[in-house]
Amino acid sequence: MSCLFDSMFSLLKQHGIYFKSSHILRLKITKFMNDNPKYSLESGTIEDWIKMVSGDMGTNYQTYINSMQLASTWGGAMEMAVMSKIFSIIIHVTGRGKTEPLAIFDCTGGNADMIFVLHWTGSHYTPVRLDECSKLN
Numbered sequence: 001m002s003c004l005f006d007s008m009f010s011l012l013k014q015h016g017i018y019f020k021s022s023h024i025l026r027l028k029i030t031k032f033m034n035d036n037p038k039y040s041l042e043s044g045t046i047e048d049w050i051k052m053v054s055g056d057m058g059t060n061y062q063t064y065i066n067s068m069q070l071a072s073t074w075g076g077a078m079e080m081a082v083m084s085k086i087f088s089i090i091i092h093v094t095g096r097g098k099t100e101p102l103a104i105f106d107c108t109g110g111n112a113d114m115i116f117v118l119h120w121t122g123s124h125y126t127p128v129r130l131d132e133c134s135k136l137n
Contacts, residue, residue, distance in 0.1 A: 002022070002026065002071065002072075002073065002074055002075050003074075003124050003125040003126065004074065004075035004076065004079065004080070004118075004125045005022040005023070005025055005026045005029075005075055005079075006022045006125075007118050007125045007126055007127040008022070008025060008080075008083055008116070008118075008127075009021070009022035009025050010127045011116045011118075011127045011130060012025070012087065012116075014130055015087075015089070015114055015116075015130055017087060023071055026068070026069065026071070026075070027069060028086075029068075029075075029079055029082055029083060029086070030065055030068045030069045032082060032086060033046050033050065033065055033068070033078075033082055034062075034065045037050075037061070039085070041081045041082070041085060041107045042081070042106065042107045046078075046082065047061065049077075049078045049081065050064050050065070050078065053078055077103065077105070080093075080103075080105040081105050081107050082107075083105075084105040084106060084107040084108060084112075085107040085108065088108045088111050088112050088113070089108070089112050089114050089115070089116050090104065090105065090106045090108065090112045090114070090115045090116070090133065091104070091105040091106075091115070091116045091117075091118065092104055092115055092116070092117045092118070093105075093118050093119075093120050093125075094117060094118070094119050094120070094128065095119045095120040095121055095122075096120070096121070096122065102120060112133055113132065113133050113134075114130055114131070114132060114133065115130070115131040115132075115133060116130060117129050117130070117131060
């Protein structure tokens with residue numbers, strides 16, 4: 001299993017969004033990515049992101065999607081951006097002794113009401129908490 005999908009599964013459940021398993025969540029995300037290559041995220045389309053990442057991996061778009069469907073494949077920035085968009089949430093990634101987030105994924109167009117906080121060790125994600133967006137203002 002992937003710690004990113006396990007962590008997001010746990011936080012989504014706390015937020016009232018249920019899946020049978022983290023693997024079902026993974027399949028929903030990869031199906032969305034596969035079915036919507038032109039879907040715009042804040043910094044380009046899903047297709048743009050996957051082309052960039054898959055090129056770095058020496059593979060192609062469809063192979064990336066197929067690989068991401070496997071429980072043994074690690075999820076990362078691309079998948080967090082898609083989850084931000086699909087579930088209208090902001091994702092803050094903390095860790096490595098920093099008080100400020102290492103990364104923020106906000107592909108909601110200003111429509112998020114919840115922030116999901118994940119901790120990243122450099123090789124592992126763990127769920128931390130949910131915060132209401134109003135706490136930031």
